[in-house]
Amino acid sequence: EQLDKTFSQMSPNKKIQDKGIKIVLSVFILLRKYKERRKTWVQAAGHAGSFVEGNKKGTVLKKYSLQEEECYKELMQDNLMRAVPRFFQTVEIDGEKYMELCCCLSDFKTPSIMDIKTG
Numbered sequence: 001e002q003l004d005k006t007f008s009q010m011s012p013n014k015k016i017q018d019k020g021i022k023i024v025l026s027v028f029i030l031l032r033k034y035k036e037r038r039k040t041w042v043q044a045a046g047h048a049g050s051f052v053e054g055n056k057k058g059t060v061l062k063k064y065s066l067q068e069e070e071c072y073k074e075l076m077q078d079n080l081m082r083a084v085p086r087f088f089q090t091v092e093i094d095g096e097k098y099m100e101l102c103c104c105l106s107d108f109k110t111p112s113i114m115d116i117k118t119g
Contacts, residue, residue: 052098055091058106064090064097072099 052061062068072087086102105111 054100054103056100058103059088059100060085060103061091061093061098062101064099069099072101 050063054060069087069090072084075081075084076087085104088100088102091098091100105113
């Protein structure tokens with residue numbers, strides 16, 4: 001908004017010269033906002049605080065559960081491994097244990113997912 005206000009106050013000749021600068025600045029601002037948005041973690045539902053962003057690109061940290069860890073380890077040796085997030089390891093951060101998993105959303109630009117339980 002500030003950029004548009006400043007641009008509208010310029011003389012016509014100055015506007016022509018500075019149009020390229022405005023485009024470059026607009027793209028820069030857009031890219032910066034996009035990068036900031038990509039860093040934002042939003043959990044819409046489920047158990048709040050169960051997930052945090054992973055330390056490595058494309059990973060997520062899920063609060064540790066022995067039963068779940070054993071299940072992931074077993075699934076990594078099964079044909080179903082392609083249907084679940086990849087389990088990498090268990091890590092401890094500030095005294096809290098987490099399971100490091102592949103983030104299924106990291107390759108998408110605007111991901112939306114639905115978690116359906118069966119059984």
